[in-house]
Amino acid sequence: MFYDEAKIYVEAGAGGNGAMSFRREKYVPRGGPDGGNGGKGGDVYLVVDPQMNTLLAFRRRRHFRAERGGHGKGKKQYGKQGADLEIAVAPGTIVRDAESGELLADLTQPGQPALVARGGRRGRGNAAFASPSYQAPRLAEKGEPGQVRWLQLELKLLADVGIVGVPNAGKSTLLAAVTAAKPKIADYPFTTLEPNLGMVELDDGRSFVLVDIPGLIEGAHAGAGLGDQFLRHIERTRLLIHLLDGLSNDPLREFESIHRELALFNPTLAEKPRLVALNKIDLPPARAQIDPVREQLRGKGIDLYPISAVSGEGVRVLLYKAADLLDQIPKETPREPVALAHREAREDGSFRIQREPGGYRIRGARAERLVAMTDFRYSESILKLHQELKALGVVKALEEAGIKPGDTVYVGELELEWGERL
Ligand SMILES: Nc1nc2c(ncn2[C@@H]2O[C@H](COP(=O)(O)OP(=O)(O)OP(=O)(O)O)[C@@H](O)[C@H]2O)c(=O)[nH]1
Ligand SMILES: [Mg+2]
Structure with a gap:
């Protein structure tokens, strides 16, 4: 199960109805109209909560309704405004109208609210219609229904660095070694079935978010293995660590085929800055590969970082290099939320x-x-x-x-x- 997509139903509150009423007082034979207006219906907003990092919550709750406006009453009593509803989503959530596919908001900044369903207008009571030429209006408006829609939410995890590589290369082992994340690790391919995130904290105070995705194999873009469905989790990373399996017969061939898969999924992925590491050098067969692999990569202008995710050898060098590169690569500037207000006001x-x-x-x-x-x-x-x-x-x-x-x-x-x- 993957929790990075969700479909939710949002319903803004209806406006309250206006009242039809006439003043009744002793000794006043014909009282004027005094029906009050209803209250406006509550809006529905999505708001970024930096604590959240999945859309898991929406598996338990899918329907959201804001409060309706109160009805107006006699004696010009206005209905109370319906309370707005705020739905917390993880940073990086992209919101679309599920029916039209229209992009409504791209939520990256904490506290940035996006209006997704507008509350109905209030209905006017008969007092609002009174004028010198229309002294006893016998009518009232109903409140406008609130806007209703299904939203498609998509979460692109906002990791800084993505670890890619063939199954069993040791990606999850590396993530577990350098962050507090506890991904499943095992000596068979496709252990990781969904992305895992962790925070790397270097002793010089720098930190970055690392994501480990399921292993890739040749043909992943066409669905082989677990396919390419996880690659979108690394589309927004600023740097990739391509981890080679030191126990592989031909790490370089695998390097090239993974690189092709990245390019086939999205050419910008293949162009991302990346570090190439050879893992498992605590084992002699892997250690023996360092020199030949390094030599071949040098021909392509690529440096090799030999590491052991298990013993820790070389890992610090790799992480510091990653942090240095990240210092030079600007963070994606958060885009402004798509402004809905003016577009919908123009009815x-x-x-x-x-x-x-x-x-x-x-x-x-x-x-x-x-x-x-x-x-x-x-x-x-x-x-x-x-x-x-x-x-x-x-x-x-x-x-x-x-x-x-x-x-x-x-x-x-x-x-x-x-x-x-x-
Ligand atoms: N000796 C040694 N074994 C390692 C090292 N890194 C990982 N392994 C072992 O390699 C196997 C695969 O490790 P994982 O971390 O699950 O590999 P992965 O790349 O996440 O694999 P998938 O999730 O299946 O793609 C496990 O048995 C690990 O214990 C290492 O540096 N040295
Ligand atoms: Mg794994």
Whole structure:
């Protein structure tokens, strides 16, 4: 099981309904309208929590709802605003709309919130509609439904250094030797089934995050072995340690085939700065390979770092070299979160009319919102909706499409019967 992808459902709170109410007082024969507005629905945000490093939490909980706004009441009492909901995600989480695939946010910085579902607008109470020429409005709006969507979360682990190599090279042994991570280690290939992360802390105070991924073999990009599904975990690392198995018959051939697999997955991986280490030099057959392998790599302009992950020989030199290189390679500058606010605030009045069996469907953000906010208990609300749809051009478009009284009009989740006034 891999926990670096998750699909979650987010639902912002609906706006509270406005109230329809008239003042009742002793000795005042006709009180004015005093129905208060509803409260705005709560928004849903994703926020980076630096403590988290997986999306594991979303296997236990997938559905998230922000609070709805309170309903307005008489005596001009406003409904309370629905509380926003913040969902904690690990740094490096990429958020997409699951349906459209649209990138919504790329969350790297702690505390950086991304709005992913907008709470519904408040419904206005009848007091809000009162004017000198309209002194006793008998209508109120319903709150707008909150935005609802499925999100696809993807976590690219933010490691600085990735260890790559054939199965059994000793990658996990090296990770375990230099960090507090406790990966599974065994003398058979494909011991590691998912990436392990650990923090290296050098005694000069420098530190970096190391990730060990499952072993690669020739053809990994086409699915051989465990395939290339883990390579995305090292796409954002700044440096690779390519670990060669000192007990292999031909470490250099393996070096080249792994390098090809990296390039086939993503050419930038093959271009990443890297250190090449030959492991297991505590064993004589491995030690005997140092000179020939070093010689062959030198021909390619590559230095070799002989190490033993078990005895520790050469490891310190390798880690210091890695830290020195990292000092020169800038960290990926965190990108700004994709701003959603302005894009969604711009709700234009465009719409389409579609023929459906037995009626017509209106598609368009504003038209759908106006209908969703109409409280059909009040005939004045229906009249107001009619005027609004007329102003948008919807009524004319329906008539041109040939609508007749009695036909059904579908808008969002509602079905309306086209009548005298609508
Ligand atoms: N003698 C010796 N054995 C080592 C050394 N490093 C790893 N090994 C052994 O090599 C075997 C494989 O080690 P792992 O760390 O599991 O190898 P890996 O590269 O993570 O393997 P996969 O996860 O399967 O890709 C284990 O039996 C280790 O004990 C070393 O420096 N010296
Ligand atoms: Mg391993």
